[in-house]
Amino acid sequence: MVQIIAKNWAFYQSINRDPDVISLCFDEPSLEEIKASFESRLPVWDKASEQWLCLTITLNETDEMIGITGFRVQNGIAEVGFMIQPKYHGLGYGTESLKALIKWAYENHGIQCFNAVVTEGNIGSEKVLIKCGFSLKDVIPNSYNIGGKLYADHIYQYQKITL
Structure with a gap:
């Protein structure tokens, strides 16, 4: 995993517009919204x-981009x-990448607490999230x-x- 760069624009745009990816995340954003989101992640x-x-x-194995992650x-x-x-859903890549992200954040930045909204x-x-050790802390009805x-x-x- 590496930080997103300008040449990743086409992939970022496509994943943020794929109905099968975003259907339970958010409404399809406009091109301007995707561009602003992308550019905010470049620094x-x-x-x-x-x-x-x-x-x-x-x-x-192939250098194919299959997703994005972060915090x-x-x-x-x-x-x-x-x-x-x-x-690539159901093949363990989400779990593998999230575990690696948490480990990196903890070891390199001392981050000990992580949240996710689903x-x-x-x-x-x-x-x-459950496979990565997360537990459900709250349910906020009718919030999205x-x-x-x-x-x-x-x-x-x-x-x-930590001990």
């Missing part, structure tokens, strides 16, 4: 950054997120609108235990 990231650290998930830090807590191309019904993402329908937000948390 070199450090722990004091307010923007998301956005990393591409790439297959080692943003607020008040010492990292909110994580990930999107993976549908043909839209009700996004069972695949919830399974990934996708396609004119209200969904609950499921709030997950992972706390790195």
